[in-house]
Amino acid sequence: MQLDLNLLAVLDALLEEGSVTGAAERLRLSAPATSRSLGRIRRLTGDQILVRTGRTMTPTPYALEIRDDVHYLVEQSRAILEPKRTLDLGTLRRAFIIRGNDALTTAIAPHLLAAIRQAGPGLSVRLLAEADVDTNDLRHGRVDLEISSTLPVLPEISHETLGDDRLVVAFRPDHPCAGAPLTVERFAAADHVIVSRRGRTEDPIDVALKDLGLRRRVVASAPTSTAALHIVSRSELLVVVSEQICRSTLNVCGLHTGTPPFALAPVPVTVAWHQRYDNDKAHAWLRTQVRDAFATFLGRVGACRGPAA
The missing domain is CATH 3.40.190.10 (Periplasmic binding protein-like II)
Structure with a gap:
């Protein structure tokens, strides 16, 4: 039997998005094409993968069991097939999007923006305020990084704790x-x-x-x-x-x-991102700048504490 490896990418997107429409948007395919791929996956696996529950779709037990393995295989395939380009910040054109708690964003912004300005003329950053409701913007690629005091709950969201504050x-x-x-x-x-x-x-x-x-x-x-x-x-x-x-x-x-x-x-300071960016060199550079900006801020604040009661 000839196996179409493109189906792995579709399966990965379906399991992360939980819908045909969301997977199609991520893969830049039409909804009918994605639906046909889901049908092929169902026939190959002998499992429904996603079943409708009201207005949403829920992964089957089998789908939950294989989700992490599928994601790993897709990421490994990309790492093998994509050319090993070096990161040239001087020519890179990219607008990073960071969402965060207002105090955290204010604390690290000066050092972070200085690093971005120095790195290359094509780099910029959009600093967004925290939403008043939980969002899936990291999953959908609408936000590159989230800086907050909470740990992510979705398994596909990577995170790092930079420190904590009393x-x-x-x-x-x-x-x-x-x-x-x-x-x-x-x-x-x-x-x-x-x-x-x-x-x-x-x-x-x-x-x-x-x-x-x-x-x-x-x-x-x-x-x-x-x-x-x-x-x-x-x-x-x-x-x-x-x-x-x-x-x-x-x-x-x-x-x-x-x-x-x-x-x-103590309140933790956590930075979170989607796993699709784990091996992205530009994104890794951004995470390093956020980490360094926070460490620099902590060093400065230690020397200028205000009065205490």
Whole structure:
């Protein structure tokens, strides 16, 4: 039996996208052509691969079992067949797209943009704000990198943890909490603003307080840490933010920080990308620049910490 290896690429796209339309868009094929390929795959494997459940399609147990192997074979085939070109940043024309938390993006942007400007005239970067809902933009190739504090859940998303940051309580120098030790009772009695891209008014801190038999009043949520810190600088509210990542904004706003009066886990800083870029030399270069930018930022912030309560 003659095997059409192109079907592996179609199968890989179908298993990642979970739909004929999505796979067709990725492969730049028509939906009917992709549907015909799915029919051939079904006949070859003796399995339905994707079955319709309402308006979506769900992979069969067999499809889930072979998904990682199929992806590996496709990536290995590309590595073998593609020419081993060296990376010439001076002639490369590419616009990288990075989505990230506002504080993280602000922290690394100066060093990252300096590296991109120096590397080549055809390079640029688009910095996008976090979406207020979870997206599949990495999977669909609409975003090159996502920088956040959460780990990816999709198996085809690669990631690297660059480091972590501790959480601190920020407030104005003349805030009532600035004049005495910040006990858990004083923390809970104060009014708060929290950072939530989805507009939520509760977060893990409320769970920690509930375990201690306490509640706090959350007056508002802000979509970014920068917005929350500016609000705090003009009010008698408290906000909990990442210490190092938000240091420049903390200093500009003239805010003091204190240690939370209960244990809070450090916030990881994670960069994520789709596996299709694992062996892409330009993408690997971008990841290195993001890694270096974060390390440079941490080195600088250590020398310019603001006042602590």
